[in-house]
Amino acid sequence: MPGDLAVFDRQVALVGLPGDPSCLMEITSPLLIAGLCTLFERCWLDAGHRRQPTPRQYALVALLCAGLTDAAAARRLGVSERTVATEVRALMDLYGVAGRLQLGLALASTMGDLATLLPPRPGPAVIR
Template sequence: MYTDARSADQPPLTLLTGGELISKALTAAVDGCRHELLTAQPGGGRAPQMLSEALERDLRLLSRDVRQRTIYQHTVRSHRATLSYIEQVTAAGAEVRTLAEVFERFIICDQKVAFIPVSEERGSAALEIRHPALVRFLAQSFNNAWARSIPVHPDTSPLRSPSITSDVQRTILLAVVSGETDDSIARRLGMSRRSVAEHIRKVSLRLESSSRAQLGYLLAASGLLEGDGAVGAD
């Protein structure tokens, strides 16, 4: 009764500053989750310490039969520590999928409270959102991304299928056509600059391009990026 009464007094937006405060708020929200936890995690593989903390928290959640759905980027499929975490939480009942690009990091508990970073330095400040319209908007964005993403089953299916490889390549090449640098593409896709450069090098050889500008033109004119077919840069 006290919790219900206090919920009406909570502000729709609360700025959380500092890693300790953010961690405490997230832990309290997740521990209070009763139905479903939605998480979008861009940036590629997670740090081992973060995964260790998340594993303990998430296994507690799953033991209460709370549904957990998480979207990562395709690049986690080659990150050993993150795959180990995924294997353990999926064995406990979690659902994990990946996309070439995840728009931004956020966490939603029971579609009542959400957390988003305030800036690119995600550990410095976060926004706690309790406004129903904003939480609903974020949940719908998650569901739209979930419908396009590819499930991760570490024990039963190939981690890097042709469709996943093609999805990554296509996202990289669209960024090239848009004029993005290798560094910018790498940050968005959670992969190394060297991996991005290698994808671009293969397509440059295929199209016989001698410069970045020429490659962008040839990609736009070739039709390789139309539709959902494989780019075929391997």
């Protein structure tokens, strides 16, 4: 996207260059304005998918990627299996995917090192 973009009645566009807000170009070509509007709409839609998962969702994804089952991940996080299923569904909705494999692919490029997100493993019970 350009630095700044304002379109008026889809007939006139003002485009600012990144880093120089004082430099504006006026565009009146219908073809260029249509292209700028399409570019803006695509960026707007993509921005909706850039929301970040919650810390618990990050921890859940890390546990699932580490090979834990939903039940084991639920125990580790101290939540119910239903909560795990709800969180996975929320993540799939957030990223606009239909299944866990697609979710994994969508998250692979955005979550970084999952090992740092793992909650601490519960230690052995100490009886005194």
